[in-house]
Amino acid sequence: MKATINDVAKQAGVSIKTVSRVINNETSVRQLTREKVQLAVDELNYQPNLSARNLAGAKSFSVAYIYDNPNAYYIIDMQGGILSACKKQGFELLIHPCDAKNENITEEVVNMVKQARIAGLILTPPLSEMPEFVKSLIDLDVKVVRIMSGDVAPDELSPCVMVNDREAAQIITQHLIDLGHKDIAFIAGDAKHMSTIERYKGYRRALKSSDIEFNKNLVIEGEYSFDSGVSGAKQLMSTESNKIRPTAIFSCNDEIAAGALFAARLMDISIPEQLSIVGFENSPFSRQTWPKLTTADQPNGQIAEDAANLLLSQVRKQKNQVTISQYVPKLIIRDSSAQCK
Amino acid sequence: MKATINDVAKQAGVSIKTVSRVINNETSVRQLTREKVQLAVDELNYQPNLSARNLAGAKSFSVAYIYDNPNAYYIIDMQGGILSACKKQGFELLIHPCDAKNENITEEVVNMVKQARIAGLILTPPLSEMPEFVKSLIDLDVKVVRIMSGDVAPDELSPCVMVNDREAAQIITQHLIDLGHKDIAFIAGDAKHMSTIERYKGYRRALKSSDIEFNKNLVIEGEYSFDSGVSGAKQLMSTESNKIRPTAIFSCNDEIAAGALFAARLMDISIPEQLSIVGFENSPFSRQTWPKLTTADQPNGQIAEDAANLLLSQVRKQKNQVTISQYVPKLIIRDSSAQCK
DNA sequence: TAAAAAAATGACAGCGCTGTCAATTAATAA
DNA sequence: TTATTAATTGACAGCGCTGTCATTTTTTTA
Numbered sequence: 142m143k144a145t146i147n148d149v150a151k152q153a154g155v156s157i158k159t160v161s162r163v164i165n166n167e168t169s170v171r172q173l174t175r176e177k178v179q180l181a182v183d184e185l186n187y188q189p190n191l192s193a194r195n196l197a198g199a200k201s202f203s204v205a206y207i208y209d210n211p212n213a214y215y216i217i218d219m220q221g222g223i224l225s226a227c228k229k230q231g232f233e234l235l236i237h238p239c240d241a242k243n244e245n246i247t248e249e250v251v252n253m254v255k256q257a258r259i260a261g262l263i264l265t266p267p268l269s270e271m272p273e274f275v276k277s278l279i280d281l282d283v284k285v286v287r288i289m290s291g292d293v294a295p296d297e298l299s300p301c302v303m304v305n306d307r308e309a310a311q312i313i314t315q316h317l318i319d320l321g322h323k324d325i326a327f328i329a330g331d332a333k334h335m336s337t338i339e340r341y342k343g344y345r346r347a348l349k350s351s352d353i354e355f356n357k358n359l360v361i362e363g364e365y366s367f368d369s370g371v372s373g374a375k376q377l378m379s380t381e382s383n384k385i386r387p388t389a390i391f392s393c394n395d396e397i398a399a400g401a402l403f404a405a406r407l408m409d410i411s412i413p414e415q416l417s418i419v420g421f422e423n424s425p426f427s428r429q430t431w432p433k434l435t436t437a438d439q440p441n442g443q444i445a446e447d448a449a450n451l452l453l454s455q456v457r458k459q460k461n462q463v464t465i466s467q468y469v470p471k472l473i474i475r476d477s478s479a480q481c482k
Numbered sequence: 483m484k485a486t487i488n489d490v491a492k493q494a495g496v497s498i499k500t501v502s503r504v505i506n507n508e509t510s511v512r513q514l515t516r517e518k519v520q521l522a523v524d525e526l527n528y529q530p531n532l533s534a535r536n537l538a539g540a541k542s543f544s545v546a547y548i549y550d551n552p553n554a555y556y557i558i559d560m561q562g563g564i565l566s567a568c569k570k571q572g573f574e575l576l577i578h579p580c581d582a583k584n585e586n587i588t589e590e591v592v593n594m595v596k597q598a599r600i601a602g603l604i605l606t607p608p609l610s611e612m613p614e615f616v617k618s619l620i621d622l623d624v625k626v627v628r629i630m631s632g633d634v635a636p637d638e639l640s641p642c643v644m645v646n647d648r649e650a651a652q653i654i655t656q657h658l659i660d661l662g663h664k665d666i667a668f669i670a671g672d673a674k675h676m677s678t679i680e681r682y683k684g685y686r687r688a689l690k691s692s693d694i695e696f697n698k699n700l701v702i703e704g705e706y707s708f709d710s711g712v713s714g715a716k717q718l719m720s721t722e723s724n725k726i727r728p729t730a731i732f733s734c735n736d737e738i739a740a741g742a743l744f745a746a747r748l749m750d751i752s753i754p755e756q757l758s759i760v761g762f763e764n765s766p767f768s769r770q771t772w773p774k775l776t777t778a779d780q781p782n783g784q785i786a787e788d789a790a791n792l793l794l795s796q797v798r799k800q801k802n803q804v805t806i807s808q809y810v811p812k813l814i815i816r817d818s819s820a821q822c823k
Numbered sequence: 824t825a826a827a828a829a830a831a832t833g834a835c836a837g838c839g840c841t842g843t844c845a846a847t848t849a850a851t852a853a
Numbered sequence: 854t855t856a857t858t859a860a861t862t863g864a865c866a867g868c869g870c871t872g873t874c875a876t877t878t879t880t881t882t883a
Binding site for chain 2: 868869870871872879
């Protein structure tokens with residue numbers, strides 16, 4: 142059947158403890174011994190039993206990805222990236238979707254972490270942005286890595302992988318400005334999400350750096366949803382009011398942009414001729430709208446893998462890597478943005 | 483710290499073995515004893531340690547969901563449903579995305595199953611439709627439950643949860659016929675997928691039952707992708723040829739339908755006035771296209787939970803439930819289908 | 824009522840590994 | 854060279870549970 146540590150020990154002519162040392166990459170094993178053991182491991186195609194390790198050892202080999210995010214594409218990308226890192230290092234991944242608005246979320250997750258003896262957690266927005274929640278988890282003696290929006294970590298609670306939405310938003314707004322747009326509207330995502338705040342900052346910054354006067358009537362509060370895009374765009378483009386109608390809309394994500402596109406269609410406004418609309422995220426359906434969306438690409442899979450590697454090195458106590466990686470989403474120009482007439 | 487089986491045994495005044503019997507729902511425990519133990523379990527908020535159970539026992543408490551499917555919405559729904567069933571029964575879920583086209587997929591998955599000591603597997607199309615692959619897994623002494631397209635299981639390999647695409651496709655085609663359409667085109671998904679075949683059968687059956695002559699020029703081979711919808715619709719609606727142009731298109735899923743919508747837009751064909759387009763799946767973006775798609779709704783989360791329950795009862799050897807549940811996706815009428823003029 | 828059969832319970836080993844600590848070996852200092 | 858220290862290795866217990874089998878208790882039968 143499956144080889145155990147005993148088989149390897151016998152084959153290599155050492156004690157099981159030495160095998161254990163080798164597979165755990167501990168120091169104080171002579172090079173020669175290490176090689177002997179490694180050889181036996183390879184020959185027998187030995188893979189340590191996770192349950193046994195979790196049971197016997199102080200540390201566990203399970204990490205979890207906790208998330209609350211209605212965006213399926215995002216979650217799938219994240220899972221993929223994390224999984225890829227976990228596999229390479231012999232860890233197992235548990236997934237735990239949950240509801241950030243649930244009052245008992247802390248209790249629920251704390252229980253889950255205890256129950257499964259989890260060694261580390263990866264958190265994405267909005268969970269990663271709930272300091273109290275994060276704190277209760279860290280108190281549990283699990284390592285945590287957060288993926289967050291911004292350029293520097295907001296606190297010292299845990300290592301973070303940062304996504305610089307501000308800069309990306311500035312770039313994408315600048316793209317609109319370069320096309321001659323001045324009346325650029327902004328449809329926000331959930332107000333509480335850092336990503337919304339950061340994208341808004343980038344938007345403002347771009348306007349400022351081009352000396353375009355900010356018009357608060359062009360800013361619509363919303364949430365990360367299609368419907369929010371529909372109603373936001375309707376409001377912005379309605380002719381009833383005597384407000385200024387924008388010539389371009391910066392939507393906080395692709396879903397909102399798709400909604401805006403939908404509203405434009407309803408109102409018989411042609412895109413991009415009469416109105417430019419840009420999204421954010423480069424989710425698959427930004428390629429499936431009419432017209433295809435100009436957007437900003439986040440390499441989510443890579444971000445996730447990065448975060449997972451950070452977490453695993455923490456868990457394995459290799460070093461307290463304080464390295465904080467930062468990603469800046471890249472502008473992708475498609476067909477929903479054009480020269481302002 | 484966390485309560486163990488010893489604590490419970492002490493509290494209840496029985497041996498740990500008896501506690502074990504109670505938590506495993508074994509027979510031959512007196513009612514009185516069972517209650518005593520249950521009380522202690524509740525008081526101590528005891529939850530058995532999964533690693534220990536997996537290590538000590540013959541059976542394991544881990545199941546896996548293996549999938550290859552580019553449709554993020556589908557996967558997320560499945561995961562959610564499976565997870566919900568697993569949680570209720572104290573099982574852990576491992577997820578394993580993979581590539582069905584990879585030659586070594588069997589080896590890869592077999593390894594994974596052995597390595598993690600997995601008790602059961604849930605398979606969705608296209609993996610569930612690869613008999614050789616399924617067989618090698620079953621030989622491994624893991625329980626398998628497949629989610630498949632059709633009304634009856636194609637073989638005896640494993641219990642199945644069936645999704646009756648044929649009937650649903652017939653209903654949705656009938657919907658088009660009821661609207662007065664006669665020249666109804668069909669854009670297929672991946673030819674190898676049972677769902678494509680079943681939906682095609684339903685389409686044919688509906689035509690037949692209304693005595694509409696089948697025109698093979700109106701059937702386009704494709705795959706489950708947006709691009710396939712674009713090129714399919716282009717081909718169907720091109721004016722160059724002297725073929726009959728359809729007045730309605732049955733797209734094998736929503737993504738294809740979205741592509742068809744896109745193509746219609748390109749060709750300046752207005753939907754649904756000049757052409758009705760229907761999708762299949764009721765994925766979120768069927769609500770985010772212009773116009774919103776008429777489609778067939780699959781309750782994926784529920785299907786998944788059903789499959790997971792079937793699997794877990796197998797694994798726990800409660801009974802060899804041969805119950806095969808069958809779901810028929812329901813017609814959802816939105817704005818992309820209209821009376822034929 | 825005693826004997827036999829059936830049901831309920833418990834003692835104990837052991838799953839595959841890691842942690843602790845003692846024993847051995849190699850490296851260094853005296 | 855020998856004593857001392859450091860590096861390497863191994864023996865063994867035990868993580869929390871389940872499987873096996875023996876023991877005790879209850880029920881049934883004679």
